[in-house]
Amino acid sequence: METVLVxxxxxxxxxxLADLLREEGYRVVTASHGREALERMTELRPDLVLTDWMMPVLDGPALIGRIRAEPAFQGVALLGMSAVDVSALRRQYPDMPFLQKxxxxxxxLKQVRKALDSRQR
Structure with missing residues (x-):
């Protein structure tokens, strides 16, 4: 069973999001900001991190930077989501998919599956 950290x-x-992904058969772990997400990631290594971009404590860009810098997290798929126009984010992070809220x-569901599948290549 694939694990998604939301x-x-x-x-x-x-x-x-957690309820929806559980209904689709994923194991779901949640965090309310980036620092909590990093704590969860040390407890269990998720297959995918689905993260909001603007959050308190540790925002999406800082979280993604920390994940990418940590060798233990290599191979974890990343998917961002934001209420702001994601076209600028896509230009800034061309190797990362984004969902527009x-x-x-x-x-x-299609983007989650695509991110997970791309990780396995």
Whole structure:
């Protein structure tokens, strides 16, 4: 079973995403900010980190930087999400996929699957 770490400071979004992904058969771990996400990642290595971009404590860019800098986290798939226009984020991080909030369930599930599949190559 693949593990997805969902990181978002908005509790309603966090719970909705976690429930949806569990219904699709993923094991889901949650965190409300980047520092908590890093703590979770040391406890168990997720297959995918689905992270919001703007959060308190440790935001999405800082979290991604820390994940990429840590050799133990190599091979973890990354998927960002933001309510701001993600076209600028895609230019800034061309090797990372982004979801534009709000997104529909089908788009989310397709992007999660695509990110997980790309990790296994």
């Amino acid at each position: 990181v978002d400071d908005e509790q309603g979004i966090l719970e909705a 709000p997104f529909d369930i089908g788009t989310l």
